[in-house]
Amino acid sequence: MIATLDVDIRPGHGLGLFELGSSLWNVLDLLRSLPHIxxxxxxxxxxxxSVITPVVLHIRPHLDLLFSGHHQRLHTICVRRLRDPHPPLIVHYKDTIMSSQEEVLRRLGVSRTFGPTYPGDDLHYPGVWFSFEEDRIGEGIKASGPGHTEDRMQEVKRIIVSQKGPEGDERDALEEVLECPIMHDDIARAIVKVHRGVTLYQHLPSAGPIQIQLGVTTAQDLTCDLGPPLRTHYKEDDRMSIHSTTRETEEEEEADYFYNYFQHGIDVLISGHTHVCKKIILHTNIPGTPLFQRYKRCLWQIEGQPEDDEDDTPPRMKFYDRFESINHFLSPREMPPSMVLDRTDDEENLILPNSTTRLMGYDGIILEVTESGHVVSVMLF
Incomplete structure (x- = not known):
């Protein structure tokens, strides 16, 4: 027996399990936990x-979820194929069933539920609109005149839920999502200062900045500021140690370990001996790369030196800037040494457009760069 998909419309806020403003990482994690639905x-x-492209999740056969290109936030939800029985779909608004296998959603039913709206081929309300076209937006079906019986009985083919603009108007599909309560516990931006660490700023206005400083911040500090990590991973892969200038006699006996904050796109390597931060890794979560969806996108910015003591807007390079620009920013006179990394070596049947990356090493910072010139991750040490 096929389970029925039952969703409620929340104009300007969401539909069913999906809340506008949710991150791509959170939504994919939710979908992965519900394979039966x-x-x-x-x-x-x-x-x-791929670093700034909008992402569409097509959940067959009824749902399309559009995520913004830069912040990877749920921007628009489209419900389609309302009459497809695989699985059956029920759409309701508050206590009213608007569409089901027995109830066909028509122009008249929408008007009765939501009231009058401006004339047009589609029915537009703040935060939700109803289209009579199956796939395309804008052309609509030409009405033969006001009050015409066929016009009132037109069948709704798609329902679109999006955020309300400041004046209740529609928002462009390529705009970023307006700040909303579901973002409040997330990191709005991460300011990287080479040799020093990272300053994290949350969306919640009342929350102060969080400092993660190399050689200073402890595991206990991280737990107090960010909460317990989703995973603690003890470092077992020592292949990079061959490049280290530290003598073996100076190496710490206790194993170093990572605090993995997948929900923030951050890893922190902690000394097993002192329990102090040794490295910080920030992830960009680029579609088509091996690490896509393991981490939420971290909106990192690498900060340069201010021009003078009074300069409160020092230059910054952002996660979506091309490697050529960031390289000139970090090392304007020469190209840094690099190593090739293929994260799909152990995956025989995995083919990705950006499976091979290059590690570009600078003083205090390493960039992992795709063949197309996008920065997958930033490591501070």
């Missing part, structure tokens, strides 16, 4: 500009 999910994006 959502057995097939397709991820669509522009391969040529």
């Amino acid at each position: 959502f057995p097939q999910v397709d991820i669509k994006y522009d391969v040529d500009s």
Whole structure:
């Protein structure tokens, strides 16, 4: 027996399990935990500009979820194929069932539920609109005149839920999502200062900045500021130690360990001997790369030196800037040494457009860069 998908419309806020403003990482994690309800999910994006491309999750056959390109936040929800019985779909608003296998949603039913709205081919209300076109937006079905019986009985083909603009107007699909309560516990931006550490700023206005300082911040500090990590991983892969200038006799006996904050896109390597921060890794979560969806996107910015003591806007390079620009910012005179890394070596049947990356080493910072010039991660040490 096929389970029925029952969703409620919340204009300007969400639909069913999905809340506008949610991160791509959170939504994919939710879908992965419910394979019996959502057995097939397709991820669509522009391969040529994957770091800033909007991402669409197509959940067959009823849902399309559009995520913004920079912040990877749920921007728009589209419900389609309302009459497809695989699985059956029930759509309701408050206590009213608007669409089901027995109830066909028509123009008249929408007007009765939501009231009058401005004339047009589609029915637009703040935070939700109803289209009579199956796939395309904008052309609509030409009405033969006001009050015409066929017009009132037009069948709704799609329902679109999006945020309300400041004046209740519609928002462009390529705009970023307006700040909303579901973001409050997330990191709004991470300011990177080479040799020093990272300053994290949350969306919640009342929350102060969180400092993660190399050689200063302890495991206890991290737990107090960010909460317990989703995973603690003890460092077992020592292949990079061959490049270390530290003598073996000086190495610490206790194993170093990572605090993995997947929900913030951050890893912190902690000394097993002193329990103090040794390295910080920030992840960009680029579609088409091996680490996609393991971490939420961290909106990092690498800060340079201010021009003078009074300069309160020092130059910064951001996560979406190309490697060529960031390299000139960090090392304007020469190209740094690099090493090739293929994270799919152990995956025989995995083919990705950006499986091979290059580690570019600078004084105090390492960038992992794709073949297309996007920075997958930033490591401070």
